[in-house]
Amino acid sequence: xxxxxxxxxxxxxxxxxxxxxxxxxxxxxxxxxxxxxxxxxxxxxxxxxxxxxxxxxxxxxxxxxxxxxxxxxxxxxxxxxxxxxxxxxxxxxxxxxxxxxxxxxxxxxxxxxxxxxxxxxxxxxxxxxxxxxxxxxxxxxxxxxxxxxxxxxxxxxxxxxxxxxxxxxxxxxxxxxxxxxxxxxxxxxxxxxxxxxxxxxxxxxxxxxxxxxxxxxxxxxxxxxxxxxxxxxxxxxxxxxxxxxxxxxxxxxxxxxxxxxxxxxxxxxxxxxxxxxxxxxxxxxxxxxxxxxxxxxxxxxxxxxxxxxxxxxxxxxxxxxxxxxxxxxxxxxxxxxxxxxxxxxxxxxxxxxxxxxxxxxxxxxxxxxxxxxxxxxxxxxxxxxxxxxxxxxxxxxxxxxxxxxxxxxxxxxxxxxxxxxxxxxxxxxxxxxxxxxxxxxxxxxxxxxxxxxxxxxxxxxxxxxxxxxxxxxxxxxxxxx
Numbered sequence: 147x148x149x150x151x152x153x154x155x156x157x158x159x160x161x162x163x164x165x166x167x168x169x170x171x172x173x174x175x176x177x178x179x180x181x182x183x184x185x186x187x188x189x190x191x192x193x194x195x196x197x198x199x200x201x202x203x204x205x206x207x208x209x210x211x212x213x214x215x216x217x218x219x220x221x222x223x224x225x226x227x228x229x230x231x232x233x234x235x236x237x238x239x240x241x242x243x244x245x246x247x248x249x250x251x252x253x254x255x256x257x258x259x260x261x262x263x264x265x266x267x268x269x270x271x272x273x274x275x276x277x278x279x280x281x282x283x284x285x286x287x288x289x290x291x292x293x294x295x296x297x298x299x300x301x302x303x304x305x306x307x308x309x310x311x312x313x314x315x316x317x318x319x320x321x322x323x324x325x326x327x328x329x330x331x332x333x334x335x336x337x338x339x340x341x342x343x344x345x346x347x348x349x350x351x352x353x354x355x356x357x358x359x360x361x362x363x364x365x366x367x368x369x370x371x372x373x374x375x376x377x378x379x380x381x382x383x384x385x386x387x388x389x390x391x392x393x394x395x396x397x398x399x400x401x402x403x404x405x406x407x408x409x410x411x412x413x414x415x416x417x418x419x420x421x422x423x424x425x426x427x428x429x430x431x432x433x434x435x436x437x438x439x440x441x442x443x444x445x446x447x448x449x450x451x452x453x454x455x456x457x458x459x460x461x462x463x464x465x466x467x468x469x470x471x472x473x474x475x476x477x478x479x480x481x482x483x484x485x486x487x488x489x490x491x492x493x494x495x496x497x498x499x500x501x502x503x504x505x506x507x508x509x510x511x512x513x514x515x516x517x518x519x520x521x522x523x524x525x526x527x528x529x530x531x532x533x534x535x536x537x538x539x540x541x542x543x544x545x546x547x548x549x550x551x552x553x554x555x556x557x558x559x560x561x562x563x564x565x566x567x568x569x570x571x572x573x574x575x576x577x578x579x580x581x582x583x584x585x586x587x588x589x590x591x592x593x594x595x596x597x598x599x600x601x602x603x604x605x606x607x608x609x610x611x612x613x614x615x616x617x618x619x620x621x622x623x624x625x626x627x
Contacts, residue, residue, distance in 0.1 A: 173197055173248065174289060177278050180207040180270075181293035182311045185553070185583065187224035190232075192313045195247035199281065199288075202254045203273040205229070217553060256280035261304070271297055278306050293583070322576075322592060323599045324608035325428075326412060327351075328370040329361050336373040339381055340392030344371070346385060363390075364600045366424075368412040368607060382411055387602060394419070400447035401498060403440065409613040410436060416605035417444040421456055421541075421569040424605045426561060428572045428595045431609030434616030437573040438547055439494045445543045446498060449525050456567060457543040460526040462491050464547045465556065488528050491547060492517060495526075531556070540565030550574035551581045552590030561594060 175197040182189045183204070190198060208229075211222040229238070232250060236242040241251035259276040267275075274290070278301065281288040290301045290308040301308035329349040331339075349371070351359045363369070365387040373379040383390040395418040396411060405411040409431075416427045417440060429437050445460040499516040520526045531546075546552070546560060549572040557572070564570050572594060576586040586592060598604040 175199060175281055175285065175287065177201065177253075177274065177281065177288060177290050178204065179274050179290070179292040179294065179297060180204045180211075182291055183208065183225040184211070184218055184221050185293055185588075186311065186313060186555075187221045187228060189311060189313065190228065190244060190250055191246055193244070193246060193248050197241075198244065198248055198250045199277065200229075200250065200252050201256075201274050201277040202252060203270045205252065207270060217555060221555070253277045253280075259283075265300060265303065267296075267300055271300065275300060275304060275306070279304065282306065322608075323364070323595060323606070324430075325364075325366075325606040326368040326370070326409075326608070327361065327363070328372060330372050330374040333373050333375045336371060336379065336381065339371065339383070339390075343389040343391050344383070345389055349390065365602050366600075366605050368415070370408060382408065384415065400440075401443040401451065403443040403498075406436075406615050407613045409607065409609040410440060410615075412607050413437075413440050413609065414444070416607055417441060417571065418447075419605060421567050424603065425564055425568060426570050426572075426598060426601070426604040428591070428598065428604065428606035429609065430574060430576060430591065430595065430607070432575050432577070432611055432614060434614035435609035436615050437609065438491060438545070439497065441545050441571050441573060442491065442494050443498055445545070446520075446525075448543060456541070457569070458541045459524055460543045460545065461539070462488060462526065462528045462545045462547065463531050464488060464491075465531045465549065465551045488547075491528075491545075495520065531560075538565045539563055539568050541567035542569075544568060544570045546570070546572050548574050549591040549594075550576045550579050550589045551584070553581070553584065554588070554590050554593040557590030557594040561598075 173196040176193055177199045178189065179201075180203075208222045208226055211218060212226060213219060214222065232238065232242050232244075238250065238252045239254065241249040244250050256276045256279070257273070259279045261272055261275060261279065265272070265275075271294075274292075274297070278288050278290050288307065290298070290306055291311050292298055292301075292308065293311055298308040298310070329351055331344060331349045335342075335344050335348050346361065346363045349361050349363075349369070351361055353359050363385040365385065367385045369383045369385055369390050371381045371383055371390070382393050382396065384393060385391075393411065393415045395415050398414065398418060400414065400418060405414050413429060413436070416424060416429070419427075429441075431437055442460070445457070448457055449455050449460060495517045496513055499520070500513055521528075531552075542565075544560075544564075549557070551574070552560070552572075560572075561570060572591055574589075574591045576589055576592050579585060579589055581589070584590075595606055598606065
């Protein structure tokens, strides 16, 4: 059998492009653009036993961004350091092995490859497309991997295969884990609950054809139990990994607040669990489902109503696309700088510190003073996200509001900062994202929820639109719009 021999794009480059011979390798070739490495600096490691090509312009763009503030600059520097580690193993121009079994090389040629004159775009985009065209001409197949939608469209115009980088993507919202389920249970087991726990094999669901289906419960999943002889009879529980147990805090009223629906009963259970039992709580839900309001109520209960508080303070933060990078240029102290972004939390505090709806706003100065007192006494403090990352936070009730604007790297950085006695609460709506580089499948909130699914240290919950409690108008709008 004829042996396979390398064929180069041209004799001077000595850059591997394809193989000639009968023993053709089965690996694919992927061309990565800068956006992939800026989102995930470790992206080079996930392409298994395939060829990865970086156009030289990608290195130039990384070099131009290495001094940028925020996560973009940090990711550029991390990607450059990883490329330096690979360079030390061999010649990047001819190719070096990757840990996953593939090979990486940098392509410096292809500048003479022609593209349609009318093709719009920056010179850097054209260079990347030229590399893809050259590889396709030489070996017949290549895939461009980019987070840039317009670049994928241009590739399609040229007949090139193009893909989004999906390594950090979670399932679409309809398929994401909600942290809760409804099941049926035999009357005899239902009647003995909550005095006696229920085995997961004793509950079931019914499909659209009326057939009984077993339930694959996840550790710390909340359960709505329905008696199979009467759908009107329900009870609430949680799967602790071995059995379905009753809620421990169902009858509590943290800071005078009572749950108004099933979702809020589950939410209260997750928030009131000790930091040793549930150091991480992830809550997804649209605006008006009381995510922030209930989180603050439980925090104030722990700080002001318990004889011995498990926390030193309540710490609130909220990511913002431009805010984290620009805070240093804003006037005033840190809390003054971030006050405009924490207005939603302050609005909720006003509802909590004065729960008399008729008299609450009769004296605005007094109401404002009550809220300010919480900050002055250091019961509650607010910090910018970039000051939290890199710290080890201990005995703190940490609320990250609008967490859907976190990147996966930021979410991981926050969760891994949890010190002893800290409880981290990530709140947000994956359908309301302000960060242009994120979507409902790549944001840090959804990423954390998917990867922490089943952890015995994490409670999570998705609140439904029907559980919106903001106002009659808000509820009606949810159902109609």
